[in-house]
Amino acid sequence: MISLNINGREHEVDVDPETPILWVLRDTLGMSGTKFGCGAALCGACTVHLDGEAIRSCGTPISAVESGKITTIEKTTDGTDRVGAAVHAAWVRHDVAQCGYCQSGQIMSATALLASLSPGAQPTGEEIDSAMAGNICRCGTYARIRAAIADAASTLV
């Protein structure tokens, strides 16, 4: 049994330690908000936070988590996280999603970016692009993602 802290709760899972976080979330724990896109840390659909940093859960085995705290889209957008709530609201306001499949990962990357800024700071366009460059959206919602992140940042001031 391996112990994992996910969204503030301890979970005991009986899986191969090499199993990526993604599949423990999705198949073992039934938390399907985190998406499978490429299985090779190339598209960002599976992005979660490990101790507040955006990581690709499809390429991170649970053995690497140790005592780290995993946060997923379900927690980040449940209204209890100030930055997550601002990002979620901006995503809805800008009608960002099309198919929506990559948006969990996009929101997790965006939230990590905004949480990393010093209080009141606005990300530059380059900072937004650079933070989001690992997240593919095949529908091409990028323009609205940019606008939503800038807007979310302005509401956090």
Added chain:
Amino acid sequence: MFPNIDHKELPRALQHMLERGQSTAAQALPRRSFLKLTGALGLTIGVFPHLAAVQSTRAAETASSLKPTEQPAAFVQIAPNGEVTVTVNRLEFGQGVHTALPMILAEELDADWTLVRSRLGTNDAAYADPLFGIHLTGGSNTIKNSFTQYRELGARARAMLLGAAAARWNVDVSTLRTEAGVVLGPEGRRLGYGELADVAMEQPVPGQVTLKDPKDFRIIGRPTGRLDARAKSSGQQDFGIDFRLPGQLTAVVARPPVFGARIASLEDSAARAVKGVKAVLRVPLDRGAEGVAVVADGYWQASQGRDALKVEWDTSAVDKVDSEQQLAQYREMATRPGPRQFDSDMAPLEMAPLKLEAEFVFPYLAHAAMEPLNCTVRLSDDRAEIWMGSQSAGLDAGAAAATLGLKPEQVVVNVQMSGGGFGRRFSSTYDTVIEACEIAKAAKAVGLNAPIRTLWSREDDMRGGYYRPMHLHRARIGFDKEGNVLAWDHSIVGQSILTGTVFEQFMVKNGIDAATTEGMRAPYPLPMRLTVHHPEVNVPVLWWRSVGSTHTAFVMETLLDDIARATDQDPVAYRMRLFGDQHTSHRDALHLAVDKSGYGKTQLPAGRAWGVAVHESFSSVVAYVVEASVTDGQPKLHRVTAGVHCNLAVNPLTVEAQVQGAAVMGLSMCLAGSAITLKDGVVEQSNFSDYTVARITDVPEFDIHIVPSAEPPTGMGEPGLPPLAPAFANAVARLTGKPLRQLPFNLT
């Protein structure tokens, strides 16, 4: 996502399907099954208007004379709290019909938009395309074909609510009116739709209904946030891949490295030893191939099991495609005579004062939707239930029935929200659903009765074929100093998409596939001779967002720019001259883009150039004016201004999103690495590391404008794609002086 179809041709399409034994399951589905389904979905009580009730009333005659696609029972449900749930007769995979169709219905229903919800349908006959008669999400047809249908459905339901209120109050229906989910009567009486739903069920279903004057629209035409925006911004939206039944297992498939190859030998003991693996099954695959399915508790265990397989493949009986050789063959074919789409006198070509010769090359392209292909099957002795993101639920159900040895009415396909698709979720051979059914069948044969989700890895998806075909175009053009084209001799070489599909009979004529040539010549009055060759190649091909226009728009719009440049003409003025006083939609779209972009008025910063292109596809026209630069041989797109003509824009917010998205997909085609190539029969790409799609760092600023119109709407899922690459290429050519002749761009 699949080509323009004239609905008048449809009876022949259906005939063709029946001949192929792919009858739509839905059409054979008894209406009782539909009712059971509706109940099983567990919506709030007060299901409205209940079909059984409708049929039991004196209005049974009227109701039964309506086609299933016209019955409000299949589309509108009103809960006691007033929530209106609209069933969408298409796949939602980003294009926004999950919001736009409810908007259309809610408009005529006079619903309170804040209480409108949406859900996807099944392969029931009610959810067929009302013009085509088959279940179909494609060809940017949803809004175009279902606009009147959904208006009438809303108007019928509204009439029934009015009838219910008139009965309740014992007043004449003419004294009543509706407003945002409420029926208003004399002396200030009012009843919410939720309070009337029960009685409304007993009302006759009107056949003829009067629709609103478009000037009274209060929902249609208003920029409206998507109904799924919250769920899709919080991880709460379930997609096909997320669907889960108790005890469900996951299958992954070891596929042969070459299309159509078979197993020479299989050693699976190590795979069976992987913890969580339940079965290893040899299964027949698409195109006569054979594969090995590993069924396990979850995806990771299944894929570990697959990695542990030792499979030797027998590729001796199949062609092994090599892209370089294929290109040489295409080049040779392009010089040969062949069937002609257009014919024109080519004699003036040799004498023309100015001449231009060009060859264009376009690679295979993968759809690469973000949600990998998947399909869940629950199989019992006399029934199969399927959950998948399907653009063609009826045809998929028919294919499933044939695979499983069931009758069509024993198969239900539950259409699941999808993470993109771009055409790949309407497989012309139904490969995805057939494979999942073969696995379910094989599992059942070894005593494994659990529901099974077959899930493709990204690599499976990328290497799995069904690509936009590779094409070679060859053009020889003679023109004069004013840019008048005297003769245009053009050849296209590329696999036929539609041959062998349900559309072959009426879309492949005289050996020419309309999906290959769509977008050629029109709307320009050019003396063109167009010769077409369709080689047979062991690479499965498929419609891909905007289909033929993915390459024809590039060829046409860059060549016209070449002619304008060679004759010192402004590319906008040149196109306008060719349009003459015809083609109002093209002119309006181009005018709007030019006007809003500042083209011809604003001086661009040094190193930047304008590029222009305009193209009609699926009855809508999009014009782009772009700004681009080239630094160290790297082209960069900075800004895109669009003029869009789609008649009435039902949801302008979605139209804007679709244009942005289609433009980004068009931009992807230009980027280095956006190509599927084969060597010794094996696809060389495997994942997003070696198959490029646009990322945020590639994406320009957008400024999108819609030409105002009150005409019946046309679709916007695809038309934003075709003109992007040529507009970008035209800007680059103005900077380098060298036209671009292939996608992805090659500036060397």
